[in-house]
Amino acid sequence: MSVSVATEVALLPMLKDNYVFVLHNGHQAVVIDPALGEPTAHWLQAHKLELIGILHTHHHSDHIGGAAFLLQFWPHCRVYASRADQERISFQTHGVGDGETFTLLGRLVRVLEVPGHTRAHIAYHLPALGADQQEELFCGDTLFAGGCGRLFEGTAQQMHHSLQRLTGLPGHTRIWCAHEYTEANLRWAAAQRPGDPAIIGRLEEVSCLRQAGHPTIPTTVIQERQTNLFVRAGDARELASLRSSKDGWHG
Secondary structure, three states: OOOOOOEEEEEEEEEOOEEEEEEOOEEEEEEOOOHHHHHHHHHHHHHEEEEEEEEEOOOOHHHOOHHHHHHHHOOEEEEEEEEHOOOOOOOOOEEOOOOEEEEEEEEEEEEEOOOOOOOOOEEEEEEOOOOOOOOOOEOOOOOOOOOEEEOOOOOOHHHHHHHHHOOOOOOOOOOEEEOHHHHHHHHHHHHHOOOOOHHHHHHHHHHHHHOOOOOOOOOEEHHHHHHHHHHHHHOHOOOOHHHOOOOOOOO
């Protein structure tokens, strides 16, 4: 019989609008997409946490830039990344691919390949296997609250499939996307759909959070199904049209 382990997620703002996430159980920690090493290490040390794992969603510098610094302090830490990105994330110790699972901090972690933003982008889904666990998704730059990532290496077809895959998870799943783009994304969405009550209501909530200095992350799968125009796009052509009209915006 498996033992349910309670974990928490801490959100660390970095750079202009990045978030680094720390999954921990009060003793050990896993860092997701460390943009900067020094502030992440200071936070871990201040909270007396041992770093046992790093999860990378893709190779961009604002997602892997802090890993080398962290490994100086925790050299035995496991580093997970797409094995298809071995050349660009060469310090990975555990290359993973679609559908593979592993366990960290007593939590099951499932790998989802979600190309579009980059060709080898992956996400990490942590199902809730006990009453004291929450369903978590760390999706990097594929899915944003109210938006999606730019198509640097992938196609609209890939992005459409990736978004549908991620938002096919249970509606209560918490989505930890890696940038604070929500208000700008929803202002754009409201301009596209001025009569949409779900988008307008969500924008009002998000604007209040930002005015108070609070993050808008995490979002949830159900919120994105209701308010994210890219998730609501019926096909890749509609997604590409939306993406084109949003080129001057974040995300």
